[in-house]
Amino acid sequence: MIDEIQKNLLREIADLHAVPEGAYNIRANGEKAGRATTENIDIVTKEDKQGIDIIIKPFTKNESVHIPVIISESGLKEVVYNDFHIGEGANVVIIAGCGIHNCGTQTAEHSGIHTFYIGKNANVRYVEKHYGDGDGTGENIMNPTTEIYMEEGSRMEMETTQIKGVSSTVRNTTAKLAAGANLVVKEKIMTHGTQLAETNFVVDLDGDGSGTNLISRSVAKDRSHQIFRSNIRGNAKCHGHTECDAIIMDEATVAAIPEITANSIEASLIHEAAIGKIAGEQIIKLMTLGLDEKEAEEQIISGFLK
Amino acid sequence: MLELRNISFSADTENGTKGILKNVNLTVDERFVAITGPNGGGKSTLAKVIAGILTPTEGQILLDGEDITNLSITERARRGVSFAFQQPVRFKGITVKDLITLAAGKKIGVSEACEYLSEVGLCARDYINREVNASLSGGELKRIEIATVLARGTKLSLFDEPEAGIDLWSFNNLIKVFENLYAKKGGSIFIISHQERILNIADKIVVVANGEISRTGTKDEVLPALLGKANAACPTLSDKVI
Ligand SMILES: Nc1ncnc2c1ncn2[C@@H]1O[C@H](COP(=O)(O)OP(=O)(O)OP(=O)(O)O)[C@@H](O)[C@H]1O
Ligand SMILES: [Mg+2]
Numbered sequence A: 001m002i003d004e005i006q007k008n009l010l011r012e013i014a015d016l017h018a019v020p021e022g023a024y025n026i027r028a029n030g031e032k033a034g035r036a037t038t039e040n041i042d043i044v045t046k047e048d049k050q051g052i053d054i055i056i057k058p059f060t061k062n063e064s065v066h067i068p069v070i071i072s073e074s075g076l077k078e079v080v081y082n083d084f085h086i087g088e089g090a091n092v093v094i095i096a097g098c099g100i101h102n103c104g105t106q107t108a109e110h111s112g113i114h115t116f117y118i119g120k121n122a123n124v125r126y127v128e129k130h131y132g133d134g135d136g137t138g139e140n141i142m143n144p145t146t147e148i149y150m151e152e153g154s155r156m157e158m159e160t161t162q163i164k165g166v167s168s169t170v171r172n173t174t175a176k177l178a179a180g181a182n183l184v185v186k187e188k189i190m191t192h193g194t195q196l197a198e199t200n201f202v203v204d205l206d207g208d209g210s211g212t213n214l215i216s217r218s219v220a221k222d223r224s225h226q227i228f229r230s231n232i233r234g235n236a237k238c239h240g241h242t243e244c245d246a247i248i249m250d251e252a253t254v255a256a257i258p259e260i261t262a263n264s265i266e267a268s269l270i271h272e273a274a275i276g277k278i279a280g281e282q283i284i285k286l287m288t289l290g291l292d293e294k295e296a297e298e299q300i301i302s303g304f305l306k
Numbered sequence B: 001m002l003e004l005r006n007i008s009f010s011a012d013t014e015n016g017t018k019g020i021l022k023n024v025n026l027t028v029d030e031r032f033v034a035i036t037g038p039n040g041g042g043k044s045t046l047a048k049v050i051a052g053i054l055t056p057t058e059g060q061i062l063l064d065g066e067d068i069t070n071l072s073i074t075e076r077a078r079r080g081v082s083f084a085f086q087q088p089v090r091f092k093g094i095t096v097k098d099l100i101t102l103a104a105g106k107k108i109g110v111s112e113a114c115e116y117l118s119e120v121g122l123c124a125r126d127y128i129n130r131e132v133n134a135s136l137s138g139g140e141l142k143r144i145e146i147a148t149v150l151a152r153g154t155k156l157s158l159f160d161e162p163e164a165g166i167d168l169w170s171f172n173n174l175i176k177v178f179e180n181l182y183a184k185k186g187g188s189i190f191i192i193s194h195q196e197r198i199l200n201i202a203d204k205i206v207v208v209a210n211g212e213i214s215r216t217g218t219k220d221e222v223l224p225a226l227l228g229k230a231n232a233a234c235p236t237l238s239d240k241v242i
Helices: A004-014 A280-288 A293-304 B043-051 B073-078 B096-104 B110-119 B138-152 B168-185 B219-233 B235-241
Strands: A023-028 A031-036 A041-045 A051-056 A061-071 A077-086 A091-101 A108-118 A123-133 A140-142 A145-150 A155-164 A168-177 A182-191 A196-205 A210-220 A225-234 A238-248 A253-262 A267-276 B002-013 B016-028 B032-036 B058-063 B081-084 B156-160 B188-192 B204-209 B212-217
Touching (some): A004 A061, A004 A091, A041 A061, A051 A061, A061 A077, A061 A108, A077 A091, A091 A108, A091 A140, A108 A123, A123 A140, A155 A168, A168 A182, A168 A210, A182 A196, A196 A210, A196 A238, A210 A225, A225 A238, A225 A267, A238 A293, A253 A267, B002 B043, B016 B212, B043 B156, B043 B188, B096 B138, B110 B138, B138 B168
Parallel strands (some): A061 A091, A077 A108, A108 A140, A108 A145, A123 A155, A140 A168, A145 A168, A168 A196, A196 A225, A225 A253, B032 B188, B032 B204, B156 B188
Antiparallel strands (some): A023 A031, B002 B016, B204 B212
16 A cells, blocks of 8 residues: 555655554555554544544553654645644653655645643653655645643653755644643754745743743755744743754745743743854864865754754 | 975955965974964964965965965865864764764774773763763863864874863873874874973974064974073063062
């Protein structure tokens, strides 16, 4: 059922070389292409709309769920709703990702709407990679929306990566954190050609002792354009930090618009943003080690996005 | 052998062109060459001209008889020129291991990378996976910078004030580092330094002041005059300090 092109997409987005261990749901060209559940993790197809419910029992320990989406049909457009119900005290890794191989002339588009309900003291690591390729002229568009509701003492670490082949992406992430909850987001983006990448974060720190750290590292090449917007609202005794660090090259443009709002005297919020080209002295140093200018640039970028 | 012929370097400033190196002639075949002289004299500029980071406005540079004046930094590096910066460069995301590996120019194991680090007195395990960024102290960065030159092991190594920021305890080891490098690779080691103890191991001392070579010779020829002069130079300042 899964062909070579699709296998390659799975490798790129989820590092999958075979059927994953544990629970998984593979969606290929809009259809279910494989699913497995475990004693603690159930996956149920939604009846009213496209998508699945992923239900993780309380106190599930050290399990993982893979939910890759791959598209290899030009012109396919889909909106998919995935809801994650993570039980109290569970500790899980969720690996999502979307890969599009577009060899036609039509736009292929995937909009994933992910909602996380994270129970008390649960711990989630969410990894998501977006990737596009194909020799056609059709655009690859991905618009992920992530809504996160975190109960007391829960933790989530979200790592998102988009390095290649996505023509246009608008990523919206919102989160609401109860007391003692903690959200860390690490975003890595590289854009080429005339690609567009926009990220918007809105995080509400509602409970005492809640905290968040949003870290974005990006490289904009050629004539691509990136926008980073983050808004952290401190509504209680909390800590918030947002950091956007971008390298621009060629004729690319980058806008970073961090916003922090303290609605409580006990909120402590910091934002940092830096945009600039690669420092000349970094290239010079690597050239004195025998690298040419292009190699030096590649090393600096791959280190920066590592 | 390195030969500098009539090297001049000038930079454009607000007040017009400023001559920073003026007609420098120098031939070096010795093991250890110390370059010293007052702050702002032109030492770092001279080293950067040799490494290809700055292009001389006039003159020629020959390495083993080959004219390298128009070669890029990369080409010179590949012909065997290495340079440890006075102010090491920081990198976000590049680890100490990455940098040493790039310097070695080939895949090296952790144990080899560690050897270079322990040579400069860094307990390798603690550092190997750290990023070469602002979280490292000045002295640590300086040592890692020296380690990159050791990992390259080329026939011409330039160290720009390697002792700056290095604690006294490690200072003696630094001299051993240069001796080991020579024992392994031969060639010439240029050390820009203000430290008498480093000048003392030099086979040749070059004094650069006001963009010119004001003196060259063995340490016996140069040191006494240099030290005497330094003491005599600023009587009012030392009076004030006392
Ligand atoms: N691009 C430049 N524009 C203007 N002046 C410059 C430029 N580069 C260097 N200089 C000046 O040239 C002189 C020599 O600088 P250089 O860094 O070579 O000195 P140095 O001998 O290494 O000094 P130190 O002992 O302080 O390291 C200094 O006066 C410096 O200010
Ligand atoms: Mg200097």
